[in-house]
Amino acid sequence: MGSKISPILANIVMSVLLKYCIPLLPFQVPITYQYVDDLLLAIPEDRTATTLAVFNNYDPHIKFTAEEETENGVPFLDTKAIRCAGNIVKLDWYQKPTSSGRYIHYSSNHSWAMKTNLIKGMFRRIKKICHPDFLHNSEEKLLKIFENNGYPRMFLNRCLHSLTSDQVDEVPQIRTSTLVEPATHDKYVSLPLIPPLTGVLFSQTKDRIHTMSRSDVVYRIPCENCESVYVGQTSQCLKRRISIHKSDARLRPDRCALASHSSSLDHHFKFDEVEILCTNSNYNKRSFLEMCFINENENNINKKTDLKNLSVVYSYLLSLDRRPSRQT
Structure with a gap:
C-alpha cells in the first residue's frame, strides 16, 4: 500500500x-x-x-x-447501479454514509478560480455519471452540500448554468445485460536514463501549444500593404482575439488602431503571421510589456493613448536601448 x-x-x-x-x-x-x-x-x-x-x-x-443489491441498486465506487425494468441498469451519483460532505468552504482563503473549478468539476462529473432520470435530484443534492459549505445558491446556479455542452459529455449511462468486453489500453514502457544521450533524444518532452491556442500574450501583427505593425495584448485565446480584430476591421473601424488603419487605407493585415512577443498572466505586467513593445516599434500604428501610462523614465531608457552602440 x-x-x-x-x-x-x-x-x-x-x-x-x-x-x-x-x-x-x-x-x-x-x-x-x-x-x-x-x-x-x-x-x-x-x-x-x-x-x-x-x-x-x-x-x-x-x-x-x-x-448485495438493496432496493434494486448496489453502490460501485461513486456510482449506484440501479436495476430497472427491461434488464436496464441506470447509474446514479452515490456517496457513502460516512461521507462528511466537506469541501473548500466559501469563506476559505482559496482563490476564486479554485472554488469555481471545484464546483464546475463536481457538476460536470454528476452530469457524466447520472442517467437523465436521476440527474435533477443529484444536482439538488450537490447544491445542498455546497450550501452547507457556505456557498450562495445564486453563485452555485451561475456555475451550473455556465457549463456548456462541449464541456460535458451528456451520454446517458444505460447498460443492458451484456458481457462487457475487456477494453484495450495504451501500452507504456519505461526507458533508463542515459545522461549523455537521453537529453538529446528527448529534448522536448511536452507538445508545443499552437500559436493561435495560446492566451495571456502580447502579440504583433504586420500589415500586408505597408511596413506598419500593430501591437496588442489579450488574456483570451489568441485565435478568438484575431477573430475580433477581423470583425472590427469590417464593421467597427473606430474600435482600435488596427481597425482604423485597415478601414481608412484599405489595408489588410497578415493575421496568419501574428507573432507572440511575450507571455504573462498578470494583467498589469502584460499591459506594461505591451507599452514597452509599442515604444520599441517605431513603425507601430497604435494610438498615443496606448502609451499614456508609460513613464517618461522608461520611455527614455527604451530609446537608449534602440540607439546603435558606439564602437570605441
Whole structure:
C-alpha cells in the first residue's frame, strides 16, 4: 500500500483472477465491471455464497466480501447501479454514509478560480455519471452540500448554468445485460536514463501549444500593404482575439488602431503571421510589456493613448536601448 506500483499490480492481479474465476461459475455472468480491486457483477440472487467461494479459493491471501443489491441498486465506487425494468441498469451519483460532505468552504482563503473549478468539476462529473432520470435530484443534492459549505445558491446556479455542452459529455449511462468486453489500453514502457544521450533524444518532452491556442500574450501583427505593425495584448485565446480584430476591421473601424488603419487605407493585415512577443498572466505586467513593445516599434500604428501610462523614465531608457552602440 502507498507505492506507485500498487494500482498497476492490483489491476494485473484482478484481470488474471477474473479470467480464471468467471469460467468456474456454474452460471453466466452478463455484466462484469472492474476498477482496481473493486468488482461489479450481475449474478443470480441466490448465488452470492457460491460466487464468494470461487473467488476466495483463488488464493489464500486474497479474500473478498460481497455487498448485495438493496432496493434494486448496489453502490460501485461513486456510482449506484440501479436495476430497472427491461434488464436496464441506470447509474446514479452515490456517496457513502460516512461521507462528511466537506469541501473548500466559501469563506476559505482559496482563490476564486479554485472554488469555481471545484464546483464546475463536481457538476460536470454528476452530469457524466447520472442517467437523465436521476440527474435533477443529484444536482439538488450537490447544491445542498455546497450550501452547507457556505456557498450562495445564486453563485452555485451561475456555475451550473455556465457549463456548456462541449464541456460535458451528456451520454446517458444505460447498460443492458451484456458481457462487457475487456477494453484495450495504451501500452507504456519505461526507458533508463542515459545522461549523455537521453537529453538529446528527448529534448522536448511536452507538445508545443499552437500559436493561435495560446492566451495571456502580447502579440504583433504586420500589415500586408505597408511596413506598419500593430501591437496588442489579450488574456483570451489568441485565435478568438484575431477573430475580433477581423470583425472590427469590417464593421467597427473606430474600435482600435488596427481597425482604423485597415478601414481608412484599405489595408489588410497578415493575421496568419501574428507573432507572440511575450507571455504573462498578470494583467498589469502584460499591459506594461505591451507599452514597452509599442515604444520599441517605431513603425507601430497604435494610438498615443496606448502609451499614456508609460513613464517618461522608461520611455527614455527604451530609446537608449534602440540607439546603435558606439564602437570605441
